[in-house]
Amino acid sequence: MMPQRIIRQPEEVRCETAAADARWMLAALGAARAAGDAGEVPVGACVVSCDGNRLLAVAGNLTRTNCDPTAHAEIIALRDAARVAGNYRLTDAIVYSTIEPCAMCAGALVQARIKRLVYGARDERAGAVHSQFRLCDAEILNHRMEIAAGVLEAECRALIQEFFRARRNSDRMK
Numbered sequence: 001m002m003p004q005r006i007i008r009q010p011e012e013v014r015c016e017t018a019a020a021d022a023r024w025m026l027a028a029l030g031a032a033r034a035a036g037d038a039g040e041v042p043v044g045a046c047v048v049s050c051d052g053n054r055l056l057a058v059a060g061n062l063t064r065t066n067c068d069p070t071a072h073a074e075i076i077a078l079r080d081a082a083r084v085a086g087n088y089r090l091t092d093a094i095v096y097s098t099i100e101p102c103a104m105c106a107g108a109l110v111q112a113r114i115k116r117l118v119y120g121a122r123d124e125r126a127g128a129v130h131s132q133f134r135l136c137d138a139e140i141l142n143h144r145m146e147i148a149a150g151v152l153e154a155e156c157r158a159l160i161q162e163f164f165r166a167r168r169n170s171d172r173m174k
Ligand SMILES: [Zn+2]
Pocket: 072, 073, 074, 101, 102, 103, 104, 105, 106
């Protein structure tokens, strides 16, 4: 007997994608919160297989902890994911980041040839996907990824705003 093909409606697929996006963004948010608790800027990222079923890596910022200016959440997660996948090209991967990636991280996402990027809140000042540069879908690059923005945006933004507000207040008390 032939296996029955299940024909899914586009709407149904979209709902599934949205549910998976929210689920993985929560994982990235968890890493962001843990980073914030450790005194890091609370940004988190995770790398997931493109069927949305397998978490390859999850990380928060570690720049202060590691004394490493390149230790952004996305960079650490990409490194770990490549190690797990045994491949420096992550062509079948989706990256979730709580905040719009910076120029360094956007460049790394292109180098890794990821399939899709999903981020939470924009970084109007330094974001390199939409806000300042468009490094992830630039015409001159031979790799372009799918991009989705605004997933759990309010939560992602609140976390980072709260961090900077607290830091400003503690600076004022010094
Ligand atoms: Zn970055």
